[in-house]
Amino acid sequence: MSKVINVVLSGGVGSRLWPISRKSSPKQFLKIFEGKSLFQYTVLRNQNMVDDYMLVTNETQLKIAEEQFQDLELQVQKKVVEPVGRNTAPAIALAAFSLAPDDVMFITPSDHMIRDEKEYEVSVQKAIDLAKQGSIVTFGIQPLKPETGYGYIEYDGEDVKSFREKPNQDLAIKYIRSGNFCWNSGMFCFKASVFLEELKKYQPAIYEASYTAFKNSNEGLILKEDMEKIPEDSIDFAVLEKSNIIKMVKSNFIWTDLGSFDSLIGYAKDFQNDDLFKMIKGENIVNSYALASKPVFATRGIDHIVLIESEDCIMLVTKDKSEEVKQLREYAGNLDAKLL
Numbered sequence: 286m287s288k289v290i291n292v293v294l295s296g297g298v299g300s301r302l303w304p305i306s307r308k309s310s311p312k313q314f315l316k317i318f319e320g321k322s323l324f325q326y327t328v329l330r331n332q333n334m335v336d337d338y339m340l341v342t343n344e345t346q347l348k349i350a351e352e353q354f355q356d357l358e359l360q361v362q363k364k365v366v367e368p369v370g371r372n373t374a375p376a377i378a379l380a381a382f383s384l385a386p387d388d389v390m391f392i393t394p395s396d397h398m399i400r401d402e403k404e405y406e407v408s409v410q411k412a413i414d415l416a417k418q419g420s421i422v423t424f425g426i427q428p429l430k431p432e433t434g435y436g437y438i439e440y441d442g443e444d445v446k447s448f449r450e451k452p453n454q455d456l457a458i459k460y461i462r463s464g465n466f467c468w469n470s471g472m473f474c475f476k477a478s479v480f481l482e483e484l485k486k487y488q489p490a491i492y493e494a495s496y497t498a499f500k501n502s503n504e505g506l507i508l509k510e511d512m513e514k515i516p517e518d519s520i521d522f523a524v525l526e527k528s529n530i531i532k533m534v535k536s537n538f539i540w541t542d543l544g545s546f547d548s549l550i551g552y553a554k555d556f557q558n559d560d561l562f563k564m565i566k567g568e569n570i571v572n573s574y575a576l577a578s579k580p581v582f583a584t585r586g587i588d589h590i591v592l593i594e595s596e597d598c599i600m601l602v603t604k605d606k607s608e609e610v611k612q613l614r615e616y617a618g619n620l621d622a623k624l625l
Contacts, residue, residue: 287387288336295395303614304595313396324395339363364505374523375515378495386478400539408536412474420532422474425467431457436469445531487527
């Protein structure tokens with residue numbers, strides 16, 4: 286009998302939330318959301334809709350992921366542990382080879398925050414039903430504003446017309462005004478066999494190399510030499526942009542990937558999480574925030590500043606440039622090395 290498996294992808298380092306997000310403790314594991322992490326919220330929100338979990342991660346994050354499952358009094362037996370990352374298409378292929386052909390894979394990143402769980406459950410169940418009928422299903426989020434940090438899906442009903450990369454501001458405004466674009470959530474649903482058939486059709490090299498890596502694996506641990514032979518590609522480029530069996534579930538639940546300090550501040554304000562960010566104090570201070578262990582004060586005229594305190598450094602950035610934090614991380618890369 287087929288099962289619904291929540292495949293939890295956890296391999297990113299959260300470079301845009303540096304310096305609080307590091308290789309040794311990336312953003313999805315930070316317990317800064319009412320005492321839980323984004324990873325744990327992902328697991329909990331899907332608990333009543335799936336039969337089991339599969340963890341797809343790397344060697345560095347395996348231990349902390351297992352510990353956070355245990356904190357929830359849950360266990361994860363199914364695993365794919367990658368020695369090196371090759372993007373989402375190989376990661377999902379390795380997971381698919383590890384499951385029964387008719388198992389429905391519900392693919393979720395582990396670093397998203399979602400509100401309005403009733404609406405979420407409706408969307409997920411609809412996606413599962415479409416997946417059982419043989420479709421590859423993606424989730425489109427009703428856009429709230431012309432966001433430049435997300436990819437977009439052009440759609441007509443349930444049919445996907447095209448996938449678009451992260452746009453500039455003018456193009457994002459055009460997408461929103463057209464009324465037939467959704468944000469691309471990065472969540473997917475399909476039968477294991479259906480995904481593998483499409484992957485074999487459009488990217489046979491990834492299919493074959495992933496199958497070899499799966500055959501040589503031991504309890505989900507992939508050999509480094511096998512992993513390095515798999516061509517690197519995302520599920521979007523490898524399959525979704527080519528396949529003709531793609532469907533989209535238009536979703537109205539509140540969704541964010543919290544991929545920048547700007548989005549993190551927005552989340553804290555919207556949901557009154559006053560413990561996450563504090564307003565910088567002072568006279569005539571405008572829209573400036575601090576994530577710090579001590580109160581932060583500034584002279585008058587400070588405008589749109591974000592101050593982030595971590596164990597070994599303090600970062601200061603203008604709020605509208607928070608998407609560029611990963612460049613600072615590269616500049617200060619030796620700090621990460623000290624904490625590993």
